[in-house]
Amino acid sequence: MSSQLVPHATPAASTGLPHVLVPGRYDAVLLAGFGGPEGQDDVLPFLRRVTRGRNIPDERLEEVAQHYRRFDGVSPINAQNRALRAALQDELHSRGLSLPVYWGNRNWKPFLTDALTQAADDGHTNLLAFATSAYSSYSGCRQYREDLAEALEQADLAGRVQVDKIRQFFDLPGFVTTFAEGLRETLQELRTSGVPASAVRVLFSTHSIPLQHAENSGPPDAGSGPGGAYVAQHRAVAARIMDDLGELTQPVTWELVYQSRSGPPPQPWLEPDICDRIAELPGEGAEALVIVPLGFVSDHMEVLWDLDNEALAAAGAAGLRAVRVPTPGTHPAFVAGIADLIEERLHGEDPGRRGSLTPLGPWYDVCRPGCCLKASAPVRPAVAGLAP
Ligand SMILES: CC1=C(CCC(=O)O)c2cc3nc(cc4[nH]c(cc5[nH]c(cc1n2)c(C)c5CCC(=O)O)c(CCC(=O)O)c4C)C(CCC(=O)O)=C3C
Numbered sequence: 387m388s389s390q391l392v393p394h395a396t397p398a399a400s401t402g403l404p405h406v407l408v409p410g411r412y413d414a415v416l417l418a419g420f421g422g423p424e425g426q427d428d429v430l431p432f433l434r435r436v437t438r439g440r441n442i443p444d445e446r447l448e449e450v451a452q453h454y455r456r457f458d459g460v461s462p463i464n465a466q467n468r469a470l471r472a473a474l475q476d477e478l479h480s481r482g483l484s485l486p487v488y489w490g491n492r493n494w495k496p497f498l499t500d501a502l503t504q505a506a507d508d509g510h511t512n513l514l515a516f517a518t519s520a521y522s523s524y525s526g527c528r529q530y531r532e533d534l535a536e537a538l539e540q541a542d543l544a545g546r547v548q549v550d551k552i553r554q555f556f557d558l559p560g561f562v563t564t565f566a567e568g569l570r571e572t573l574q575e576l577r578t579s580g581v582p583a584s585a586v587r588v589l590f591s592t593h594s595i596p597l598q599h600a601e602n603s604g605p606p607d608a609g610s611g612p613g614g615a616y617v618a619q620h621r622a623v624a625a626r627i628m629d630d631l632g633e634l635t636q637p638v639t640w641e642l643v644y645q646s647r648s649g650p651p652p653q654p655w656l657e658p659d660i661c662d663r664i665a666e667l668p669g670e671g672a673e674a675l676v677i678v679p680l681g682f683v684s685d686h687m688e689v690l691w692d693l694d695n696e697a698l699a700a701a702g703a704a705g706l707r708a709v710r711v712p713t714p715g716t717h718p719a720f721v722a723g724i725a726d727l728i729e730e731r732l733h734g735e736d737p738g739r740r741g742s743l744t745p746l747g748p749w750y751d752v753c754r755p756g757c758c759l760k761a762s763a764p765v766r767p768a769v770a771g772l773a774p
Pocket residue numbers: 420421422423433436437450461462463518519520523525526593594595596647648649681685686687688
C-alpha cells in the first residue's frame with residue numbers, strides 16, 4: 387500500500403526539473419497552522435507546548451503570557467485559520483475540485499494529530515499540506531515537516547497516510563498583492579494629506595530568527611548569501627512590491643526590519659529591531675512610516691502586540707505618523723493563490739507557468755536534503771523532503 391504512494395513523492399528528476407513533483411493523486415488538503423490559545427486557561431499550556439524541550443521556566447513564559455492575557459487569553463490566529471479553511475473550501479468547490487480541507491495546528495487544538503485522524507477516518511490517505519508560513523526557515527518550513535511526521539506517528543498513521551507539503555509561497559502573486567494593495571492605499575493617503583514622499587519610510591517587518599536559523603534556511607547549496615534564503619526571500623519580495631508601485635514609491639525609501647525577538651540575549655538574532663529603527667528615523671528626516679507585516683500570513687499576537695501596540699507606540703514616541711497595513715488573512719486574492727498552489731501540484735504544473743514574482747521562485751515542491759536545519763539540534767524525522 388505505502389509503496390504505491392512513493393512515486394508521487396519523488397522529484398521528477400527525469401524531467402530536468404529537479405524541484406518539481408510529478409502530478410499528485412491527492413484526496414484531501416490539510417491546512418497546517420501554528421495554533422494559539424483560546425482562553426486564559428490555555429495560555430500557559432500553549433506556551434509550554436511551543437517551548438517544549440527548551441526548559442523555559444514558567445516565570446519567563448508568564449512574561450509572554452501577559453500579551454495574551456490582555457486579550458482575554460485569546461489569540462486571533464485560530465479564528466483566522468477557521469475562516470481561511472472555510473474560504474479555501476469554497477474556492478476549491480467553485481473550481482470544481484472536491485478535495486475536503488482539514489485544519490490542524492502544531493501547537494494547539496485542533497492539533498495536527500486530530501486533523502490527520504479525522505482525515506483518515508473519512509477515508510483519505512493522500513494529503514497535501516499547506517503550512518501558513520511563507521518563507522524558508524526552521525520555524526517556517528522544517529518544523530512543520532517534523533511536526534507532521536510526529537503527528538502521523540502519534541495518530542498511528544505512519545505508512546498508511548502520505549503527507550506532502552506545498553512549496554514556500556513568499557513570492558506567490560496572491561500573497562504579495564495583498565501587501566502591495568495595503569501599501570498603495572497608505573502611500574496614496576499620505577500623499578493626499580501632504581506628506582512629501584522623501585519623508586516617508588516603508589518598514590517591511592518580519593519575525594526575527596536566530597542567525598544560525600537564517601544561515602541554514604533553504605537548501606544548503608542555494609547560495610543566497612548572508613542571512614540565507616530567509617533574508618533573501620524577504621528582500622526580493624519587498625523590492626518587487628516597491629518596484630511595482632512605480633512612481634508612488636519615488637523617492638520613498640524602504641528597509642527590512644525584524645520583530646518579536648526572543649531567546650537568550652547572547653544568542654545573535656536578525657537585526658535591526660523594528661522599534662530601535664523607528665526611534666532613529668526622525669533623525670534621518672522621516673515624518674511618516676508605513677509598516678508592512680511582510681512575514682505574517684494573518685493577524686496573530688505578533689501583529690496585534692508587537693506591531694499594533696509596541697511598534698506604533700514607538701512611532702508615537704518618536705513623533706512619527708505611522709500606519710500598519712493589513713495581513714493577507716482571507717483576502718480573496720490570497721485564497722485564490724492557495725487554490726492555485728493546490729492545482730499546480732494536482733497537475734504537476736511546469737515551473738514556468740507557476741505563480742512566482744521574484745527570481746528566487748518558484749520554490750521547491752520537495753525540500754532538498756539539509757533544507758532549513760536548526761543547526762544546534764539533532765535532526766528529527768520529517769515528511770515531504772529528501773533525507774535528512
Ligand atoms: C519565523 C517564525 C514565525 C513565522 C512562521 C510561522 O508562522 O510559522 C513564527 C510564527 C509564530 N510564532 C508564534 C508564537 C510564538 N513563537 C515563539 C518563539 C519563536 N518563534 C520563532 C520564529 C517564528 N515564529 C522563533 C525562532 C522562536 C524562538 C524559539 C526557538 O528558538 O526555537 C514563542 C515562544 C515564546 C517566546 O520565545 O517568545 C511563541 C509563543 C505564533 C502564534 C502567535 C499567536 O498565538 O497569535 C506564530 C504564528
